[in-house]
Amino acid sequence: MTGLTTTTAHAGFIWLIPQNPPPTINHSQILNNAIGEVVKRLNKKECGDLFGNINPWLFLEKFVSIGTQDSTGQPFPSESVGAITTSDFANAQREPSGSIVFNQDSFLFTGTVGGRNINDVLTQQVRQANGLGNLNFNQIRQLAVLHELMHINDTAGTYNDLGRANPSLNNLIRAKCF
Numbered sequence: 001m002t003g004l005t006t007t008t009a010h011a012g013f014i015w016l017i018p019q020n021p022p023p024t025i026n027h028s029q030i031l032n033n034a035i036g037e038v039v040k041r042l043n044k045k046e047c048g049d050l051f052g053n054i055n056p057w058l059f060l061e062k063f064v065s066i067g068t069q070d071s072t073g074q075p076f077p078s079e080s081v082g083a084i085t086t087s088d089f090a091n092a093q094r095e096p097s098g099s100i101v102f103n104q105d106s107f108l109f110t111g112t113v114g115g116r117n118i119n120d121v122l123t124q125q126v127r128q129a130n131g132l133g134n135l136n137f138n139q140i141r142q143l144a145v146l147h148e149l150m151h152i153n154d155t156a157g158t159y160n161d162l163g164r165a166n167p168s169l170n171n172l173i174r175a176k177c178f
């Protein structure tokens with residue numbers, strides 16, 4: 001919460017074990033595939049209606065990137081943080097704009113947490129704690145995109161969740177978009 005922008009979001013996962021990513025991952029393809037599916041989901045009215053403050057399609061096209069630090073230059077704290085959304089502020093008001101950076105070293109790309117396969121990590125308990133339902137890994141990537149997009153839309157800060165899981169938001173998105 002400093003200066004004109006603040007980090008407001010992460011992908012809503014709670015694992016904190018550092019790990020070196022494997023070298024051969026096509027990050028752009030993974031994210032573009034997820035965004036491609038999200039773009040289709042947004043055409044479903046009750047999903048698109050979640051994003052009444054923004055043009056979600058335009059946002060995904062222009063303000064989403066992949067890197068090792070968020071848009072303020074802060075390195076991602078761990079592989080458990082899939083993305084960080086930074087909202088714009090003007091006159092102390094949060095604007096329906098900003099940017100999303102996906103953590104290239106995160107589980108969303110590596111498919112592992114602490115060296116363990118994501119499918120082994122996602123026990124029913126972990127799924128429930130994070131609002132993941134029975135989504136498969138590709139769907140979880142799509143959920144992460146929609147989740148971060150909701151933080152851009154959320155000018156009231158209703159869904160702020162920096163540093164903690166956010167099952168209620170993920171459950172909402174799953175109900176409307178999946």
Ligand SMILES: [Zn+2]
Nearest residue numbers: 009010012161
């Ligand atoms: Zn979040």
